[in-house]
Amino acid sequence: MVYRKVGLFLSEPIIIRVRKEFNFKKFLEILCENGAEALEIPEKLKLKQNEIKILKQLKKDYDLSYAIHSSSPGGYISLYLHPMKFYKRFKKCIEYTKIFDGEIITIDLDSYFAEPGVTYEEVKDYLFSLCVQNLRIAYKLGRENNIAIGFENGDVRDWAVSYYIKFNMTLDEMLEFVNAVPELKITLDIGHLYLASNYFGFDMFRYIKTFAKRIVHVHVDDNFGLDTGFGTKSKKYGDLHLPLDHGNLPWREVIKLLNNLGYEGIYSLEIKPYRISDNLNKMIDLIVESIKKLRNVLGK
Numbered sequence: 225m226v227y228r229k230v231g232l233f234l235s236e237p238i239i240i241r242v243r244k245e246f247n248f249k250k251f252l253e254i255l256c257e258n259g260a261e262a263l264e265i266p267e268k269l270k271l272k273q274n275e276i277k278i279l280k281q282l283k284k285d286y287d288l289s290y291a292i293h294s295s296s297p298g299g300y301i302s303l304y305l306h307p308m309k310f311y312k313r314f315k316k317c318i319e320y321t322k323i324f325d326g327e328i329i330t331i332d333l334d335s336y337f338a339e340p341g342v343t344y345e346e347v348k349d350y351l352f353s354l355c356v357q358n359l360r361i362a363y364k365l366g367r368e369n370n371i372a373i374g375f376e377n378g379d380v381r382d383w384a385v386s387y388y389i390k391f392n393m394t395l396d397e398m399l400e401f402v403n404a405v406p407e408l409k410i411t412l413d414i415g416h417l418y419l420a421s422n423y424f425g426f427d428m429f430r431y432i433k434t435f436a437k438r439i440v441h442v443h444v445d446d447n448f449g450l451d452t453g454f455g456t457k458s459k460k461y462g463d464l465h466l467p468l469d470h471g472n473l474p475w476r477e478v479i480k481l482l483n484n485l486g487y488e489g490i491y492s493l494e495i496k497p498y499r500i501s502d503n504l505n506k507m508i509d510l511i512v513e514s515i516k517k518l519r520n521v522l523g524k
Contacts, residue, residue, distance in 0.1 A: 228483070229289055230518050231262030232511060233443065233494040235465075236269055245504050249278045256282065258512045259519045262289040264492045265324065267301070267317055279324060290324040291441060291490055292317065294331050302334050303355040310358040311365075318369050328441050328490070330411040331362060332376040335388040335455065344383050348391055356404045363407050374411030374441040375401065379463040380423045382453030393420040395431045402438070410435050412482075413443040413494070415463055418473045422449040429481060436485040443494040444479070444518060446471035465496040467510040468517045479521045491518055 232255055242251045252263070263279070265271070271279070282288055294301040294317050301313045321329055333355065338347045359375060366373040377398060381390035391397050393416070402408050412432070421428035432439075446466040456462050468475060479491065497510035 229261035231490045231492040233264040256286040262490045264291040266293045267295040290326040291328045292321045303358045307357045328372040330374045359405045372440045376411040379416040380451040385453040409440040410438045411441040412439045415445040419451045423451045446473045467495045468514040
């Protein structure tokens with residue numbers, strides 16, 4: 225396990241802008257020179273061969289750690305797949321992770337739209353069974369390849385208002401998964417947790433303490449803790465992935481608690497600075513500011 229490294233999630237919209245207006249290698253070097261120690265690569269990013277070579281060289285030059293985010297949402301790797309299909313697709317994700325000598329893969333849970341008239345219990349029981357089978361497959365493949373697997377806590381979808389099902393948002397829901405998959409490890413998304421704890425009314429700090437020993441990866445970002453239940457993203461509502469201190473999430477307290485509880489993995493900044501500015505240089509500045517703020521809290 226890496227020791228409390230600060231990383232950046234390579235958001236596809238940012239990388240597209242960097243390719244068009246800047247330079248991929250120089251962008252990553254700026255991150256590293258300003259304290260980034262890890263990078264999280266979304267599988268759906270579709271890196272070019274020369275970019276893969278750059279990432280592999282930077283790993284050597286800066287002693288970087290790499291994490292992979294499996295291709296969901298989008299359905300390529302979905303926990304709702306038939307287990308045989310999931311096995312084949314997740315095995316490809318394992319091989320992709322090994323290209324970068326990656327240390328962890330995060331799996332998230334798609335929202336599932338249920339037709340009106342279907343009961344929540346009918347749909348949830350069926351989907352939960354599929355998810356459990358596929359999570360067991362993922363953890364088996366992870367063990368066989370010495371790659372940690374983190375199951376990400378979900379952002380807010382409220383069946384009562386949207387007919388979208390997501391059932392890994394609250395403490396009780398995650399406990400259901402832990403009981404069904406005892407080896408379960410968690411990628412803690414603190415933005416998702418802040419929204420869900422406010423919307424559903426549970427204590428986010430109790431959640432962290434409950435699952436502390438299962439947390440293998442952390443996503444860090446900011447938001448205002450407000451949600452409509454539809455997954456809407458607007459100026460103040462939803463999973464905005466803001467740079468640090470551009471919302472009101474008590475992220476410093478969360479990081480300090482995680483440190484006190486013994487978490488020693490990657491803190492991956494999953495931020496979308498284009499929600500603050502459309503200027504690429506300003507976006508890069510906002511990323512660097514967040515890296516430095518996070519490093520400061522970690523005492524780096």
